[in-house]
Amino acid sequence: MSNETNITICLGSSCFSRGNRHTLELIKGYLKEHGLENKVFFHGDLCDGLCEHGPVLKINDKIYKHVNSENIYEILNEFFLEKGDEY
Template sequence: METKHEIVICLGSSCFSRGNKDVLEIVKEFLNEHDLAAEVFFHGDLCGGKCENGPVLQIDDQTFSKVTVDNVYEVLNDYFEVEQEK
């Protein structure tokens, strides 16, 4: 099955120290809970140079800044609701 979406989480030291390890776990949980794991290529990447806006999460061609455990679920839910309506 070919994936339809890509989620990239920054694993650079700045984003990682700001909590991206916990954000990573929440993204995995979200994908499993919503049966999206097979449709989404989720992976980490090295620093993209946006440290001042970190933690950074990219979904397809959209970049989300200052993503935390407090707002990542909302970011994912809002994004995938929009995508499902298309």
């Protein structure tokens, strides 16, 4: 896997208060557990104007809406398995 994977979590007040503060920690744990910390650029960003669809997460150019602790692992597994990455 190249270092071109970019995960951006919305840390705007709406997304943050609606769950991204918890999702942030889940993603960090997932990346660590799968040895992806040095292979993924994971960072926060402020509002992209998608508040009505939040919490929002972007992986490369794909936007995921209504992200929560119940679907974040499915989203991450789907992305990394689609890429054919072994971890």
